[in-house]
Every structure is written in structure tokens, then in C-alpha cells.
Amino acid sequence: MPRPAVNVAARAARAAGNVILRYMNRLDSVAVVEKQRMDFVSEVDRAAEAEIIRELRRAYPRHSFLGEESGLTGKGDLMWVIDPLDGTHNYLRGIPHFSVSIAMLEKGEPVYGVIYDPLRDELFTASKGDGAYLNDRRMRVGKRESLDGAMLATGFPFRQRAHLDAQLEMTRLLLTQAEDLRRTGSAALDLAYTAAGRFDGYFEIGLKPWDMAAGCLMVREAGGTFADFAGRDGLPESGNLIAANHHLVRSMVEAAGKTLPPKLLKA
Numbered sequence: 001m002p003r004p005a006v007n008v009a010a011r012a013a014r015a016a017g018n019v020i021l022r023y024m025n026r027l028d029s030v031a032v033v034e035k036q037r038m039d040f041v042s043e044v045d046r047a048a049e050a051e052i053i054r055e056l057r058r059a060y061p062r063h064s065f066l067g068e069e070s071g072l073t074g075k076g077d078l079m080w081v082i083d084p085l086d087g088t089h090n091y092l093r094g095i096p097h098f099s100v101s102i103a104m105l106e107k108g109e110p111v112y113g114v115i116y117d118p119l120r121d122e123l124f125t126a127s128k129g130d131g132a133y134l135n136d137r138r139m140r141v142g143k144r145e146s147l148d149g150a151m152l153a154t155g156f157p158f159r160q161r162a163h164l165d166a167q168l169e170m171t172r173l174l175l176t177q178a179e180d181l182r183r184t185g186s187a188a189l190d191l192a193y194t195a196a197g198r199f200d201g202y203f204e205i206g207l208k209p210w211d212m213a214a215g216c217l218m219v220r221e222a223g224g225t226f227a228d229f230a231g232r233d234g235l236p237e238s239g240n241l242i243a244a245n246h247h248l249v250r251s252m253v254e255a256a257g258k259t260l261p262p263k264l265l266k267a
Contacts, residue, residue: 003127005060005104009080009114010123012055013100016048016084017118020091020100023047044091045069048084052102056080063104068210079105083210087186101188103213108235113214115192124192124218132195132221141224142200145247147177150200153190154183167205170259174252191215194243195222201244203229203252205264212241219243229256230265240264 023044049067056065064074067082080102085091087098096119104112115124124139126132132139144150152174156164175181182199184190187207193199195218216226216235226243228236231253242252257265 003112003130005112006114006125006127008056008059009102009104009112010116010125012052013102013114013116013123014118015051015055016100017116019048019051020044020085020098021118024091024094045085045088048100049082052082052084052100053080056082056102066209068208077107081105081210081213083188083208086188086211087184090185095185097184097186097189099186099189099192101210101214103210103217105209105213110213110217110235113217115188115214115218117189124195124214126195126214126218126221128217128221130221132218134192134196139196139218139222141195141219141222141245142197142248143245144200145245147174147248147251150178150248151198152178152181153193153199153202154181155185155187155190155204156183166260166264170203170255173255173259187211188215191243192218195219195224197222201242201248201252203242203256205240207239207241209235212239216241216243225249227253229253229260238264 046069049069053065053067064076064079066072066079083101085098086101091098100116102114103110111128113126122134124134187204188211190199190202191212192215194202213235219226224243224245226241227233227249228238229240242249244252
């Protein structure tokens with residue numbers, strides 16, 4: 001049975017999903033601002049985030065909130081991290097792949113997580129110690145024990161283009177063994193798909209807490225693990241993330257060690 005906090009987060013995610021879908025038929029009139037080079041925010045992101053915080057705050061008025069668009073409000077050991085529209089670039093171009101991601105952290109560790117795909121009505125949930133679920137069906141990471149034939153996912157984030165050559169070299173090495181690689185445009189869904197076994201593994205440079213917190217919890221609760229590029233456990237402060245089952249994480253960390261500069265491994 002889902003924990004109460006997951007039910008609240010799921011309700012908030014669905015409310016945000018309704019906001020997102022309402023705007024879909026008039027994307028050409030949506031107001032968009034470029035926060036920094038190639039980093040866009042729309043009125044949809046802001047409206048969806050406001051809806052999420054409203055729902056969460058109604059149930060947990062003393063918790064703190066870290067939203068991608070509104071920043072940090074409140075303080076304390078219990079914090080909700082929120083990406084109201086993960087995949088904004090896809091959404092604004094009419095590409096049907098984006099999600100809502102919500103996680104609760106306790107002293108920096110994710111304990112509850114929800115990722116919602118409003119187009120497919122797929123709700124991914126996880127609670128620490130209680131497993132991970134897709135629409136009430138238990139999720140398990142893939143069982144592949146080596147990179148041979150693996151389907152991997154990644155992203156090439158606009159904030160970290162300085163490291164593009166290193167990431168491409170790591171990608172090249174992984175693809176000498178893996179079956180293929182996908183770049184979908186939603187880190188949250190990539191992690192949810194990894195937890196569900198749709199992808200065998202995932203890696204990316206420079207993620208933010210709201211990109212990865214819910215998805216990392218799901219991967220762990222689905223029997224997998226996550227680490228930074230040097231293999232250290234826990235949500236990486238650097239945002240440099242690898243997630244998969246234990247076998248593939250070891251293989252991907254090894255590939256990172258062979259291809260990435262020391263500053264990315266030490267971060």
C-alpha cells in the first residue's frame with residue numbers, strides 16, 4: 001500500500017499533469033523565457049510548479065520546497081524537490097515525451113518519489129524500503145550482467161557542454177559493447193524506465209537534484225543502484241550520475257574511469 005506522502009505527491013503530480021495537458025493545444029501562444037543559453041522556462045513550467053507546491057504545502061506546511069523554477073523556500077530536514085516539467089524542450093516542440101518529478105528528501109536522502117507521464121498516464125512511485133511501482137505493478141531493474149546487448153540511456157545537457165568531448169568518448173566506449181543508446185530528453189523518465197527494466201542503464205553529466213532524486217530512489221527500490229562516475233554511493237552533488245543494476249553500474253564506472261578527465265571523477 002502506498003505511503004500517505006506518496007499519495008499526496010501523486011495527487012500533486014496529476015494536478016500538474018492536468019495543467020501541462022491543458023496548454024498542449026496552444027503551444028504557439030505559450031510565453032517562454034530563456035533563463036540562460038539553451039535553458040528555457042515556460043509559463044507552463046511555472047503554473048505546474050505552483051500547483052504542485054500548493055498541493056504539497058496543504059499536507060505538509062512545515063516542510064521545505066526546492067523547485068526548479070521557484071528555488072528554495074523554507075528550511076529543515078524534510079525537503080520536497082520538484083521538477084514540474086522534465087522535458088521542457090520536448091514539450092515546447094510538441095514531442096510527446098516529458099514528465100513531472102517529485103521527491104521528498106530526509107537529510108538529503110530520497111525517501112519518497114513520484115514520476116508521472118501525463119500523456120501515457122503512467123505513474124511511477126517509490127518509498128524507501130517498500131519497493132518501486134508502475135501503476136501499482138512492482139518494478140524491477142533489468143537482469144543483464146554485462147554491457148553486451150544492453151540498452152542504455154543518456155543526455156547531453158546544455159549546462160555541461162564543456163564536457164561534451166569526454167562524454168562522447170565514454171559513449172563511444174560503452175557502445176562498443178552495448179546494443180544501443182537512447183537520448184530521450186527527460187532524465188526523470190530515463191531513470192523511471194531504468195527502474196522498470198525498459199532501459200538497462202543510464203548515465204549523464206551535471207544533473208540537478210530535481211532531475212534525479214525521485215528516479216534514483218526508484219532504481220534503488222527496484223533492486224538496482226546509483227553512483228557518481230567514481231562509483232561513490234548517494235545522490236551525487238556533482239550531478240554526474242550512473243544508474244543500473246549492480247553489475248552494469250560497475251561496468252559503466254569502469255568505462256568512466258577510462259575515458260573521463262580526473263575533475264569529473266573527483267567531483
